[in-house]
Amino acid sequence: MDEVKRKPGRPKGSTNKKINTSNIITIDLEKQIPNAPTCRINPQGWINWGLDNLFPSQLTGLYYSSSTHKSCIDFIVTAICGDSIETDNMMPNYRESWESFISKLALDLTLFGGYAFQVIMNKDGKTYSFFHEPFSNIRCGKPNEDGLVDELWVCKDWSEIARNKPFTLPRFGFTEDEKIEKGKAYLFYYSRYTVDSDQYPLPHYYAALKAIQTEAELVRYDLKSVLNNFSANGVVSLDRIDDPDERKQVIDGIQKMFTGSENSNTVMVTFKNNSEDNPVTFTPFDKDISSVNLFADNNSRTKERILSAHKIANPTLIGLPNSGTGFANEGTLLEASFNLLNKTLINGMRKEITSTINKMFAINGVNKEIVINPLSFNLTNLNNKPSKQDTVSNINEYNNNNIEEAENGN
Numbered sequence: 464m465d466e467v468k469r470k471p472g473r474p475k476g477s478t479n480k481k482i483n484t485s486n487i488i489t490i491d492l493e494k495q496i497p498n499a500p501t502c503r504i505n506p507q508g509w510i511n512w513g514l515d516n517l518f519p520s521q522l523t524g525l526y527y528s529s530s531t532h533k534s535c536i537d538f539i540v541t542a543i544c545g546d547s548i549e550t551d552n553m554m555p556n557y558r559e560s561w562e563s564f565i566s567k568l569a570l571d572l573t574l575f576g577g578y579a580f581q582v583i584m585n586k587d588g589k590t591y592s593f594f595h596e597p598f599s600n601i602r603c604g605k606p607n608e609d610g611l612v613d614e615l616w617v618c619k620d621w622s623e624i625a626r627n628k629p630f631t632l633p634r635f636g637f638t639e640d641e642k643i644e645k646g647k648a649y650l651f652y653y654s655r656y657t658v659d660s661d662q663y664p665l666p667h668y669y670a671a672l673k674a675i676q677t678e679a680e681l682v683r684y685d686l687k688s689v690l691n692n693f694s695a696n697g698v699v700s701l702d703r704i705d706d707p708d709e710r711k712q713v714i715d716g717i718q719k720m721f722t723g724s725e726n727s728n729t730v731m732v733t734f735k736n737n738s739e740d741n742p743v744t745f746t747p748f749d750k751d752i753s754s755v756n757l758f759a760d761n762n763s764r765t766k767e768r769i770l771s772a773h774k775i776a777n778p779t780l781i782g783l784p785n786s787g788t789g790f791a792n793e794g795t796l797l798e799a800s801f802n803l804l805n806k807t808l809i810n811g812m813r814k815e816i817t818s819t820i821n822k823m824f825a826i827n828g829v830n831k832e833i834v835i836n837p838l839s840f841n842l843t844n845l846n847n848k849p850s851k852q853d854t855v856s857n858i859n860e861y862n863n864n865n866i867e868e869a870e871n872g873n
Contacts, residue, residue, distance in 0.1 A: 499659050499669075509602040509616040509629065512663050516621055519575055519599035522666065526574055528679035531766050532668070534781035535773040536573050542801075542809045542838045543569040543816070549834040553827055555580075556592040561820075564595060565835070568816050571598040576664030577654040578816070579615075582635045584645045590827045593651075601652060603662040604631065612662060615650045637822045653819060667808065671772030678765045700744040774808045776800040805837065813837075 500513035512518045526533055544566050555564040564580075571578040579601050581594040596617065604614035618629035635641065635649035643649050655664040668675070704710045770778055777800030779785045779793070813835055821832045 499665065500663070502660055502662055504605060507629075508631075509604055510662050512602060516602070518663075520622065522574060523599060525672070525675045525679065528682075529675045529769070530682075531678055531769045531781070531783070532671075532675045532773075534783075535668070535769065535775055536570070538775070538781050539573050539773065539804075539809065539812070540566065540569045542804070543573070543813045543835075545813070545835040545837050546839065547836045549836065551824065551829045551831050553824065553829050555823070556594050559595075561833070564593070565816060565820070567595045568819075569812070572653075572655075572812055572815060574666060575599065576657070576666045577652070579650055579652045581632070582643070582649045582651055583647070584643055586645070588645055591823070593823055596650060601650070602629070603652075606661075610661075612652075615652055617650070637819075637826065651819070653815070655815070667774075668769070668772040671768050674765045674768035674772070678762070678769065681762055681765065702743070774804055776803055780804070809837075 500518040501511075502513075503511050505511050505516065509516075513521070526536060544562070548561050548565065550561055555561060568578040568580070575598045577598050579596045579598050581596050583592050583594070584590075585592055600617050600619060600621075602616040602618070602621070603612045604616060606612055613634050614631050615634055616629045616631055618624060618627050620627045621629075632648055632650040635643065635651045637651070654662070657663070657665045659665070701713065704713065766778070766783070770776075770781075775781060777785055777797060779797055780800060785793075785796075817833055817835060824831060824833065
């Protein structure tokens with residue numbers, strides 16, 4: 464199978480583990496998280512995004528599994544979309560507003576690192592309509608002789624290509640000499656630059672993927688611990704099995720039973736030499752009561768790593784408590800944190816969207832650029848509690864105004 468040309472530096476992991484055939488076998492049940500997705504040309508014509516071609520689905524799964532990560536994504540999308548939009552009367556298509564269209568592009572850009580939409584010339588032969596295409600539905604075709612991708616594959620569910628047959632769309636690039644057929648769909652595909660791939664992007668938070676999965680696993684572990692009455696890890700002792708293949712089948716079965724956060728983290732399996740012993744026994748490990756704090760500490764570190772990857776300096780921005788501020792006024796800290804996020808992430812991502820929309824305006828003959836008014840808030844007086852004297856003065860002023868209005872009304 465052909466492999467797409469990649470730039471050096473990508474680590475390659477291996478999931479193959481040597482099976483120990485001694486009488487004592489320790490199974491490490493830690494779930495392995497893959498490194499940067501490997502992109503290979505599929506025999507059917509597209510470039511796989513990840514070994515199983517389902518890397519976007521994994522990102523979507525983490526988005527819905529980690530509350531901290533999802534809150535960060537949602538807040539960034541809200542900040543990109545801003546307070547309001549100033550634009551011409553032109554709409555992206557006959558059924559959708561610019562607010563809805565931009566929010567979809569912003570979510571795809573934040574979650575995956577790119578966005579896409581279909582471009583169709585209208586019946587008048589002069590104007591165009593634009594329809595959002597979920598970025599996770601798209602796969603790049605084989606590069607042409609110049610190394611460029613001019614054909615894109617689309618599928619609603621890449622895990623079920625037998626039921627959802629992938630189809631191709633020509634790529635649209637907003638070039639001056641570009642000609643398209645009336646009524647035919649073309650696809651505009653925007654992908655952020657990534658040092659490790661020429662076809663697919665990596666999201667800005669990619670370095671925190673393990674932390675994001677860790678939070679999701681901790682939540683599942685907590686739930687399973689409660690449901691199982693906090694049962695401990697331990698040693699499973701089985702009757703002697705001499706056949707290595709049969710041993711492997713037993714070990715694989717135990718891995719399926721115990722792997723991951725929904726069960727124990729580590730289980731030791733022993734095969735007894737004496738067949739007269741009890742065939743199956745389970746001996747739990749003793750747990751040090753001090754280890755209870757390990758999960759709380761790990762959860763705290765995990766959240767910090769997720770916030771850092773999203774460039775969110777103040778957890779209060781996404782609804783989490785902030786233990787220490789260093790500012791006398793919490794509102795001042797929030798403003799400073801949000802301004803920093805705007806300068807380091809939001810402004811750039813918003814520009815990645817508006818620059819494309821302005822091209823959409825231009826080909827439709829609209830001599831105007833879209834303006835997204837940034838999200839803003841003033842919280843400098845958030846913790847400035849009024850003094851008792853101020854409170855009394857405000858009450859007296861309120862009462863005097865009401866009395867005056869009542870007299871005027873009579």
